[in-house]
Amino acid sequence: MSGNAVEVRNVSKTFRVYHDRNQSIKATVLKGGRAKYEEFWALRDVSLDVQQGETFGLLGLNGSGKSTLLKCIAGILQPNTGTVASRGRMAAMLEVGSGFHPELTGRENIYLNAAILGMSDSEVDRKLDSMIEFAGVERFIDHPVKNYSSGMYVRLGFAVAIHTEPDLMLVDEVLAVGDKDFQAKCLQKFDDLKAEGKTVVVVSHSMGTMRTFCDRAAWLENGELQAVGTASDIVDRYTGEAERPVDLGDGIKRFGSGEVQFTDIELLREDGTPLDAVDPTRPVTVRLSFLAHEPIERPDFAISIRDAQQTAVFNITGHDREWLPERLPAGHGSVDIRIASLPVRAGGYHVVADVRAEGAEIPADKVWGAKRFGVNHGGHSTSGGTLYLPSGFESLRSGDDTATGTLRLMPS
Ligand SMILES: Nc1ncnc2c1ncn2[C@@H]1O[C@H](COP(=O)(O)OP(=O)(O)O)[C@@H](O)[C@H]1O
Ligand SMILES: [Mg+2]
Structure with missing residues (x-):
C-alpha cells in the first residue's frame, strides 16, 4: 500500500x-x-x-x-x-x-x-x-x-x-x-x-x-x-x-442534515390556546416542537417571519440572543419564542424555522411554509406601509386667522 x-x-x-x-x-x-x-x-x-x-x-x-x-x-x-x-x-x-x-x-x-x-x-x-x-x-x-x-x-x-x-x-x-x-x-x-x-x-x-x-x-x-x-x-x-430543499407539498419545504427535525410549529395566545389570526397589538408565542433523533450540542434555534413576498419582517436566533442550551438530548421537545406584539400590516405571513448545532453551516432542520397565518386589524383597512402602529386622527383646528407651526412652507 x-x-x-x-x-x-x-x-x-x-x-x-x-x-x-x-x-x-x-x-x-x-x-x-x-x-x-x-x-x-x-x-x-x-x-x-x-x-x-x-x-x-x-x-x-x-x-x-x-x-x-x-x-x-x-x-x-x-x-x-x-x-x-x-x-x-x-x-x-x-x-x-x-x-x-x-x-x-x-x-x-x-x-x-x-x-x-x-x-x-x-x-x-x-x-x-x-x-x-x-x-x-x-x-x-x-x-x-x-x-x-x-x-x-x-x-x-x-x-x-x-x-x-x-x-x-x-x-x-x-x-x-x-x-x-x-x-x-x-x-x-x-x-x-x-x-x-x-x-x-x-x-x-x-x-x-x-x-x-x-x-x-x-x-x-x-x-x-x-x-x-x-x-x-x-x-x-x-x-x-x-442545499436544495425537499418539497413536502402544500408549499412546505424542508432542508437539513436531520439530527433534529421539527414536528410542529404553532402560534399561541397568552393563555396557551392556538391561533391562526394574529392581533398585531397582542402578545404571541411561537412554539417549535421537535424530535431529536440524536443529541446535539448547543442547539441554535431561529425563526424568521416572512410576508407573502418572502421579505423577513422579524428574525430571532438563539445565537444573537445568546440563548444556546448546553445540549439537546435525544427525544421530543419544544421551545417557545415569545413576541410581545407583532405590529405588521394586515396580510398573510409564514414562519421559517431553523435549528442547527452552534456555528454549523448546514441546519439540522429548516422548514419553510409549514405555519401560515394572517394578521388582521379588526376591521381597519390598511393604507399600506410596513408597520401597523396603533394610531388615529384627532384635534382638528380650522378657520383661524393665524398660522401655527414652525415649518415655513409658504412665502410670507
Ligand atoms: N448498529 C446499527 N444497526 C442498524 N442500523 C445502523 C447501525 N449503525 C448505523 N445504522 C444505520 O446506518 C446508516 C448510516 O449510519 P451512520 O454511519 O451512523 O451515518 P452517519 O454517521 O453518516 O450519520 C443509518 O441509516 C443508520 O441508522
Ligand atoms: Mg455519524
Missing part, C-alpha cells in the same frame, strides 16, 4: 432492521422461529484511498454512512464484503465517552484507555500531566467520570488519543461537543500531526473546518460514495447539491 495510510476496497456493510419489535416470542415461534427483518445498506461498494500525511474529510447528511465507514476503518465493524487496510498506530475518537468506565475516575480511565490504545504505564506516567492539562480537567481528575459533562468526556478522550502519538487519527463528529477554545486546540493538534507526516480522517459538519483544514474529502450519500476530491471542491459540490 505504497503511500497510502488507508485503503478501502469495495466495502459494503448492511445492518438488519427488525420489524415488529414488540412481536411476542410466541408469534415469532409460530412463524418458524424467524423474526422478520430487512437488510439495510449502510455502505454500498465504497472504495477510497487516504494518502499518508493527508488530512481527509468525510461529508454527508445524517445517516449517509460516515460513522459506519470510520468504524470499518477502525476495525470496530467488519464489512460484509470488501476489505479495509491501514498502516501504523491508530487512535480513534468515535463516540462521546466510548471506552470510558463511568465508575472509574478520570485518572483511572486515562490508564485504562491508554492501555487499550497500546501505551505502556510508564509512557502514561510521563505524559499524564500533559494529558490532564490538555483536557482541562485538573480539578476533576480524581472524580468518577460519570459526573463529567459531555464536553469533559470528549476533551479527556481526545487528550489520551492524541498523546498516543498515532500515525493515523480517526475523528468522528465528537469535536462539535467541545467549546470553541478546545476545538481550536484540537485543530492545532491536527496541524501538528500533519506537520509530522501523520494522517487524520475526520467527520465534521463545519464546512469551514473542512475547507480550511482538510486536503481532500469524500462525500457519501445513502451509503454510496458520490465523489472524492480536493476538500474545497467537494465542499462546494456538497453544499451546492445539499
Whole structure:
C-alpha cells in the first residue's frame, strides 16, 4: 500500500432492521422461529484511498454512512464484503465517552484507555500531566467520570488519543461537543500531526473546518460514495447539491442534515390556546416542537417571519440572543419564542424555522411554509406601509386667522 495510510476496497456493510419489535416470542415461534427483518445498506461498494500525511474529510447528511465507514476503518465493524487496510498506530475518537468506565475516575480511565490504545504505564506516567492539562480537567481528575459533562468526556478522550502519538487519527463528529477554545486546540493538534507526516480522517459538519483544514474529502450519500476530491471542491459540490430543499407539498419545504427535525410549529395566545389570526397589538408565542433523533450540542434555534413576498419582517436566533442550551438530548421537545406584539400590516405571513448545532453551516432542520397565518386589524383597512402602529386622527383646528407651526412652507 505504497503511500497510502488507508485503503478501502469495495466495502459494503448492511445492518438488519427488525420489524415488529414488540412481536411476542410466541408469534415469532409460530412463524418458524424467524423474526422478520430487512437488510439495510449502510455502505454500498465504497472504495477510497487516504494518502499518508493527508488530512481527509468525510461529508454527508445524517445517516449517509460516515460513522459506519470510520468504524470499518477502525476495525470496530467488519464489512460484509470488501476489505479495509491501514498502516501504523491508530487512535480513534468515535463516540462521546466510548471506552470510558463511568465508575472509574478520570485518572483511572486515562490508564485504562491508554492501555487499550497500546501505551505502556510508564509512557502514561510521563505524559499524564500533559494529558490532564490538555483536557482541562485538573480539578476533576480524581472524580468518577460519570459526573463529567459531555464536553469533559470528549476533551479527556481526545487528550489520551492524541498523546498516543498515532500515525493515523480517526475523528468522528465528537469535536462539535467541545467549546470553541478546545476545538481550536484540537485543530492545532491536527496541524501538528500533519506537520509530522501523520494522517487524520475526520467527520465534521463545519464546512469551514473542512475547507480550511482538510486536503481532500469524500462525500457519501445513502451509503454510496458520490465523489472524492480536493476538500474545497467537494465542499462546494456538497453544499451546492445539499442545499436544495425537499418539497413536502402544500408549499412546505424542508432542508437539513436531520439530527433534529421539527414536528410542529404553532402560534399561541397568552393563555396557551392556538391561533391562526394574529392581533398585531397582542402578545404571541411561537412554539417549535421537535424530535431529536440524536443529541446535539448547543442547539441554535431561529425563526424568521416572512410576508407573502418572502421579505423577513422579524428574525430571532438563539445565537444573537445568546440563548444556546448546553445540549439537546435525544427525544421530543419544544421551545417557545415569545413576541410581545407583532405590529405588521394586515396580510398573510409564514414562519421559517431553523435549528442547527452552534456555528454549523448546514441546519439540522429548516422548514419553510409549514405555519401560515394572517394578521388582521379588526376591521381597519390598511393604507399600506410596513408597520401597523396603533394610531388615529384627532384635534382638528380650522378657520383661524393665524398660522401655527414652525415649518415655513409658504412665502410670507
Ligand atoms: N448498529 C446499527 N444497526 C442498524 N442500523 C445502523 C447501525 N449503525 C448505523 N445504522 C444505520 O446506518 C446508516 C448510516 O449510519 P451512520 O454511519 O451512523 O451515518 P452517519 O454517521 O453518516 O450519520 C443509518 O441509516 C443508520 O441508522
Ligand atoms: Mg455519524
